[in-house]
Amino acid sequence: LEGLIDIVRMSDTGIYNGINFDPFSNDYSAGAGVYLLWHCDEGSGSMVYDESGIGHDGTIYGNPAWNTDEPMGGGDEQVTVYWPNGGEFYTEGDLIPISWGWTGASIGLDIYLSRNSGGSFDHFIGSANATDESYNWTIPDGVDSPNCRISIEDPYSPATNDASDNDFTILDSGGGGADHPIISNFTITSPNAYTDGDAPVDISVELDASTGISEAKIQYYKGGNDGNILESNLAETGSTWTGSISAGDVSMEGLMAQVFAKSNNGDEMTSSWTEIPVYFNEYVYNSIAAGEYAMVSFPGDLDSKNVKSVLENALGSYDPTQWRSFSYNNSSESYDENSGSFKAGNAFWVISRVSDDLSGGSGQVTTLEETYSITLDQGWNMVGNPYAFDVNFSDHITSTGDVEMTLYGYDGSGYVSETEMIPGDGYWIWSNENGATLEIDHISSGGFLKQMAGGWQIGLGAAINGYHDTANKLGTHPLARNERDGMDFREPPVIGDYVQLAFDNADWKDKGSYSKDIRKKGQASYIWNIAVKSNMSGQIRLDAMDAINIPLEYDALLIDLENSFQHDLRSGETYNYVSIGDEQPHQLQVIIGFPENVSKIIDDLAILPTEFAVDQNVPNPFNPVTAIRMQLVEDAVVSMKIFNILGEEVAVLLHNAKIESGYQQVIWNGRDKFNRKLPSGLYLYQTIMKNDQGKLLHMKTNKMIMVK
Numbered sequence: 001l002e003g004l005i006d007i008v009r010m011s012d013t014g015i016y017n018g019i020n021f022d023p024f025s026n027d028y029s030a031g032a033g034v035y036l037l038w039h040c041d042e043g044s045g046s047m048v049y050d051e052s053g054i055g056h057d058g059t060i061y062g063n064p065a066w067n068t069d070e071p072m073g074g075g076d077e078q079v080t081v082y083w084p085n086g087g088e089f090y091t092e093g094d095l096i097p098i099s100w101g102w103t104g105a106s107i108g109l110d111i112y113l114s115r116n117s118g119g120s121f122d123h124f125i126g127s128a129n130a131t132d133e134s135y136n137w138t139i140p141d142g143v144d145s146p147n148c149r150i151s152i153e154d155p156y157s158p159a160t161n162d163a164s165d166n167d168f169t170i171l172d173s174g175g176g177g178a179d180h181p182i183i184s185n186f187t188i189t190s191p192n193a194y195t196d197g198d199a200p201v202d203i204s205v206e207l208d209a210s211t212g213i214s215e216a217k218i219q220y221y222k223g224g225n226d227g228n229i230l231e232s233n234l235a236e237t238g239s240t241w242t243g244s245i246s247a248g249d250v251s252m253e254g255l256m257a258q259v260f261a262k263s264n265n266g267d268e269m270t271s272s273w274t275e276i277p278v279y280f281n282e283y284v285y286n287s288i289a290a291g292e293y294a295m296v297s298f299p300g301d302l303d304s305k306n307v308k309s310v311l312e313n314a315l316g317s318y319d320p321t322q323w324r325s326f327s328y329n330n331s332s333e334s335y336d337e338n339s340g341s342f343k344a345g346n347a348f349w350v351i352s353r354v355s356d357d358l359s360g361g362s363g364q365v366t367t368l369e370e371t372y373s374i375t376l377d378q379g380w381n382m383v384g385n386p387y388a389f390d391v392n393f394s395d396h397i398t399s400t401g402d403v404e405m406t407l408y409g410y411d412g413s414g415y416v417s418e419t420e421m422i423p424g425d426g427y428w429i430w431s432n433e434n435g436a437t438l439e440i441d442h443i444s445s446g447g448f449l450k451q452m453a454g455g456w457q458i459g460l461g462a463a464i465n466g467y468h469d470t471a472n473k474l475g476t477h478p479l480a481r482n483e484r485d486g487m488d489f490r491e492p493p494v495i496g497d498y499v500q501l502a503f504d505n506a507d508w509k510d511k512g513s514y515s516k517d518i519r520k521k522g523q524a525s526y527i528w529n530i531a532v533k534s535n536m537s538g539q540i541r542l543d544a545m546d547a548i549n550i551p552l553e554y555d556a557l558l559i560d561l562e563n564s565f566q567h568d569l570r571s572g573e574t575y576n577y578v579s580i581g582d583e584q585p586h587q588l589q590v591i592i593g594f595p596e597n598v599s600k601i602i603d604d605l606a607i608l609p610t611e612f613a614v615d616q617n618v619p620n621p622f623n624p625v626t627a628i629r630m631q632l633v634e635d636a637v638v639s640m641k642i643f644n645i646l647g648e649e650v651a652v653l654l655h656n657a658k659i660e661s662g663y664q665q666v667i668w669n670g671r672d673k674f675n676r677k678l679p680s681g682l683y684l685y686q687t688i689m690k691n692d693q694g695k696l697l698h699m700k701t702n703k704m705i706m707v708k
Contacts, residue, residue: 007037007038007039007568008040009036009038010036011682013695025628028581036050036056036336037050039051044640045064045402046064046402047060047403047404047434049485049497050362056634062068065629066215068207068588077107078102078103079153079154080162081162081163082100083098083099084168085164085165086164089171090130090172092139092140093173094146094463096137096139097134097135098134099133099134099135101160102133105382107154108130108155109130109154110127111127111151112153113148113150113520114147114163115147116258116271116272117458118151118272119464120148121151123143125518141173142267143180145171145269146169146170146182146184146271149164149168150163150376153513162444174551178599181261181269182209182269183205183271186203186204187204187205188202189202190202190244194278194279194281195252195280195281196282197247198247200311200584201244201255203246204240205271206240206241206567207239207241207261208239209261209267212263213236213241213263214263215260215262216260217233217260218231218233218259219258220255220257222249222251222389223254223366223388223442224390230249234259234303235629243483245257245276250301251278252280253387254388254442255271255276256276257274257581257624260270265624272361273362275369277364277365279365280300280363282359282360283359283360283361283388284358285359285423286357286358286424287353287355288356288358290355291353293351294350294351294412295347295382295428296349296350296358296424296425296426297342297344297348297384297385297425298363300344300365301365301366302344302362303365304361307339307341311350313359313361322354323350323353325341326348326495327382328382330378330379335349335532342360344381345383345438345440347384347425349382349426366386368649372386372439373437373439373440374438375435375437375438376431377434378431378432378433379430379431380428380492381431383426383428383582384425385421386440387424387440388647389423390421390538391440392419392420393405393407393421396444397439399438400436401431401432401436402436403436403438404429407421407428408428409422409425413466413468414468414470414499415428415467415469416470421440430490432510444543454477454521455518455521456551457473457474457518458475458549459473459540462532462534462542463499464539464540464579465497468499469500473517474516475519475549477519483509484514488514488517489514490513490514491503491512491515492515492517497536498533499534499536499579499661500532500533502515502531503515503516503528503529504585513531522622523593524593525591525592527590527591528590530588530590531586531587533584537581538578538588539578539625540574540576540577541576542576544570546637550569553594553597554590555593556568557592557602558575558589558590559602559605562579562587564629564666565629565663566602566660569590569592570639575633576665586676594613598633607699608661608662609631609661612631612698613630613631614630614631614687614698615628615629621704623670625668626667626668626670627666628653628665628668628687628702629665630663630667633661634657635660635692637689637692638654638659639657639684639688642684643648643686644681644684645682645684651672651673655668670706679706679708683703683706685701685704686701687700687702
């Protein structure tokens with residue numbers, strides 16, 4: 001299949017009856033006898049997913065261009081401008097035979113004129129049928145300019161459009177019409193502009209109009225200042241006009257300039273935008289904290305891009321006992337030390353024993369003249385902002401190829417999902433294919449396709465010893481699949497001390513660890529498999545954020561499969577368990593669904609105890625915390641006390657506490673009843689369980705060892 005496709009449906013019975021087939025309004029859904037149903041609404045990537053429930057997914061070969069055009073709006077249409085295409089001379093009143101080549105069906109095209117080298121096509125010429133491939137235009141008064149181009153456009157499919165490759169000239173007829181100034185020979189006359197210099201940028205330009213020039217200005221903007229146009233007047237010296245841009249406006253953000261001129265009869269002309277090259281001698285691009293990993297990038301084009309050399313500029317000669325840097329190797333899925341290029345758009349890990357400002361050497365500010373492209377490898381990529389100003393991810397960045405459009409930044413203790421690319425920082429992004437690109441535009445381009453409304457989501461977070469992983473989401477959506485799609489995102493690689501919570505989708509076709517897992521809306525129950533890992537010992541805290549978003553008709557439970565414990569996600573309380581720091585995955589499940597369905601799943605897991613018991617604490621020996629699991633066949637009143645080897649009571653963990661039936665756990669942090677740290681040694685914990693009438697149900701004393 002080629003061209004613009006909206007719906008593909010294969011079934012026993014047709015949906016076209018020859019009379020009222022309406023591709024613009026009919027919502028074709030799966031049903032009996034439907035064997036394949038592609039809605040082509042994924043919005044990105046190279047896969048289309050079968051909504052029939054049978055699993056006939058499709059792969060798009062080549063580079064798909066996703067858009068929001070109406071269905072059935074055309075196929076592989078393309079216009080190619082033949083004439084005028086640059087270098088021609090005409091005079092107002094002449095007849096121009098505009099011609100083009102056309103591939104596609106018979107549709108209407110609109111023709112426009114630009115008088116600023118294609119900066120804007122704001123003069124409507126006329127409309128024609130695409131298959132005519134020509135249009136005769138009599139040039140009216142008032143459109144003279146040396147910087148003319150035409151654009152031939154399909155108003156419903158911008159990808160079809162084409163324009164003149166170069167400028168052609170329309171001369172003033174002298175018939176008393178408009179007198180648009182002619183702008184030429186725009187030149188930067190001063191030496192190279194530096195961000196740390198004190199000299200302005202001097203500019204000269206030639207202006208001409210038959211009635212004379214009444215006003216002329218340099219108009220310019222700095223990168224990151226969307227729509228904020230600054231101005232500086234030009235002064236006349238014969239046909240040459242000169243002016244300058246203040247040294248205070250020369251910065252790492254970059255500069256774009258154009259010339260505005262007005263003739264004495266009031267007609268105006270604006271040149272196309274021109275880049276003002278800006279250079280720097282040195283630039284502080286980030287600040288790092290002592291002993292803390294930071295992902296960094298450089299927002300400019302350095303003259304020397306060797307990672308080791310750039311970092312030595314700020315941190316001194318390389319000494320792995322003082323500082324280290326790492327880049328990610330997709331082939332081995334591991335880190336390489338002191339390797340890679342500090343090219344704009346690349347990022348690296350840095351860790352140093354001391355806090356320091358990171359400064360790079362000399363170079364040139366990233367160009368603003370064209371979109372900046374970052375080529376991605378299949379898998380995880382460490383990327384940075386190529387510009388020295390904030391870039392909004394959803395408004396300024398698009399992709400080609402199958403890229404998971406979410407950014408993960410690092411705040412010193414864990415990953416967070418980011419909406420802005422900050423200059424000097426680094427980010428993780430996942431690509432499902434080699435050669436896909438991130439396209440970063442300093443001017444808002446509309447960004448990538450936004451998530452459609454519908455469904456619900458909650459967040460899940462894990463934390464230990466000040467480190468966290470909170471950038472995790474689960475939920476449902478009407479357009480989601482129960483396999484990887486554009487709503488699911490991978491879990492980024494770890495570094496240093498960490499805790500990691502991930503959805504363990506080993507049974508998916510694109511199996512792996514995910515930080516976001518959105519399922520098909522409308523099921524009776526859902527099970528998300530979760531793995532939590534850490535290289536630190538201590539108490540891991542699990543939190544559910546925005547649990548209020550879960551539909552009220554559903555039960556929502558967190559199941560600790562290893563401790564046979566269930567936790568109500570709506571309780572507002574955290575769930576805690578003890579990590580021994582062995583980096584082995586701790587297996588849990590989130591089960592959400594109608595009560596009867598959730599109950600059946602819980603019964604099948606067989607996590608309810610059959611006798612009263614108190615287990616040996618884990619870990620044992622321990623430092624600094626340990627967990628004690630209890631098994632309660634029914635609700636009970638429980639007391640649990642800690643004694644030292646002399647039989648002295650040192651801590652009370654539970655005192656006549658009403659505990660629900662099931663597997664429950666108590667965590668002890670090695671402190672006494674006055675919150676003082678206790679010394680290493682042998683301790684005893686005694687547990688007494690009674691019913692509401694005071695009848696003894698179970699009593700046991702266990703030994704445990706605390707080490708320092």
